[in-house]
Amino acid sequence: MQGLLFSRRLFIDSASLEVSNLKRLLYTSADVRQAVVQLFRSSSGRRVAISAFVGDGAEAYLPKPKGLELICWPKEGGTNPDVLRRLMKRRVKVFFADSLHMKVYWSEDQGAVLTSANLSTSALGSGNLKEIGILLPPRRLNIDRVIQSLKIRHVTDAELRELDRRHKEYTVRNQRASKKSRAESYNCLLYTSPSPRDRTR
Numbered sequence: 001m002q003g004l005l006f007s008r009r010l011f012i013d014s015a016s017l018e019v020s021n022l023k024r025l026l027y028t029s030a031d032v033r034q035a036v037v038q039l040f041r042s043s044s045g046r047r048v049a050i051s052a053f054v055g056d057g058a059e060a061y062l063p064k065p066k067g068l069e070l071i072c073w074p075k076e077g078g079t080n081p082d083v084l085r086r087l088m089k090r091r092v093k094v095f096f097a098d099s100l101h102m103k104v105y106w107s108e109d110q111g112a113v114l115t116s117a118n119l120s121t122s123a124l125g126s127g128n129l130k131e132i133g134i135l136l137p138p139r140r141l142n143i144d145r146v147i148q149s150l151k152i153r154h155v156t157d158a159e160l161r162e163l164d165r166r167h168k169e170y171t172v173r174n175q176r177a178s179k180k181s182r183a184e185s186y187n188c189l190l191y192t193s194p195s196p197r198d199r200t201r
Contacts, residue, residue: 023111026133032117033124035135036061036105040068045108048143050150052100053078055120059086062119066091071152072119073100074159076166077174084160096159097150104146112141 026032040047041063048069049062055078062068065087072079074096084094103119106112115133117123123131 023135023137026113026115026135029117029124029129029131032113032115032131032133033061035113035133036115036117036124037063039105039107039110039113039135040064043107043110047108048104048106048147049119050100050102050104050106050146051119052103053118053120054083054087055080055118055122056083057121057125058083058119059090060121061124062087062092067093069093069095070119071095071097071100071147071150073098074163076163076170078118079163079167081160081163081167084155084163088155094155095152096155097152100150102146104141104143106141106143107138109138111138112136112143114141 026035040049040061043064046069047064047067048071050071052073053075054070054072059065062070070087070092072084072094074081088094103115103117104112105115113133113135115131117129117131117133121127123129
């Protein structure tokens with residue numbers, strides 16, 4: 001019986017030690033933003049950002065952009081080609097990977113943030129999206145093993161132009177759908193609003 005209790009205590013202590021090796025849990029979008037910015041700002045080594053989508057405002061969350069490796073999914077409506085061009089002008093190395101959903105922000109000497117947040121103001125800034133994450137210490141995540149699973153490719157001008165075309169088409173479709181939805185809502189209100197005579201009864 002004592003041996004069983006000792007084994008159970010050893011298992012619990014080991015699990016507690018494993019959890020304690022996490023620097024901290026990031027409970028809010030503000031926590032995630034602060035951790036990502038600080039991780040990249042403080043790093044003097046290799047840096048990698050893996051984000052399914054790269055949207056408006058992404059530049060604000062990538063201090064010291066020169067040499068940073070950015071991997072994203074060239075999906076219209078999610079990744080903005082104009083933002084990618086601005087990042088590339090700042091010497092960010094951009095790669096594409098299809099069907100990407102993970103969000104990992106990693107540096108060689110500062111650790112890694114695993115999170116639900118894409119690289120955009122919607123997720124990390126004023127977009128009011130609810131995000132969460134975990135900050136891992138250095139050397140806990142094998143970033144090359146992660147990258148090898150993604151089948152990444154270098155960005156080409158042709159693929160950026162294609163993303164331009166699809167992104168603009170998506171924006172137009174979305175605007176039309178939004179206008180149609182507002183019109184239908186307005187018509188619904190007209191049909192359901194009581195007449196002046198009804199309101200006096």
